[in-house]
Amino acid sequence: MSDLNPCMSCGACCAYFRVSFYWAEAEDGGGSVPVHLTEPLTPFLRCMSGTNQRESRCAALEGSPGSATRCAIYENRPSPCREFAMSGEDGQVNEACNRARARYGLPPLYKDMLFHTSLEDATAELSRVQLPVN
Ligand code: SF4
């Protein structure tokens, strides 16, 4: 993936879905997700605080969804966040990603878009298709 990662200017999935996971992923169960940023959901599940409500927004999300965002606990985020793929990543469209993006007025992402290619490969490809200068 290139430095033009659309997630950096999106964050829509962190302010759209309920982010639930097995309770033991939190610190008090031996995991790494900060407990104070979670809420109990069932005897076996927790969710990220702020995501179990109509206007969802994860308590760990910094910034403005749809423009510039950052996960404050990126290294310790729960499994649903680690497993959620940006649409187009690895050649797979993720409709859930695109649905969240649409909520914030962002266009859908499809496979084979330029930012799914490394900067070196994209530059090489652009050089290849450019017409030679006479
Ligand atoms: S909605 Fe998709 S593009 Fe936006 S931050 Fe989530 S994974 Fe990235």
Ligand code: SF4
């Ligand atoms: S923990 Fe981080 S990656 Fe997961 S929903 Fe919250 S802000 Fe997004």
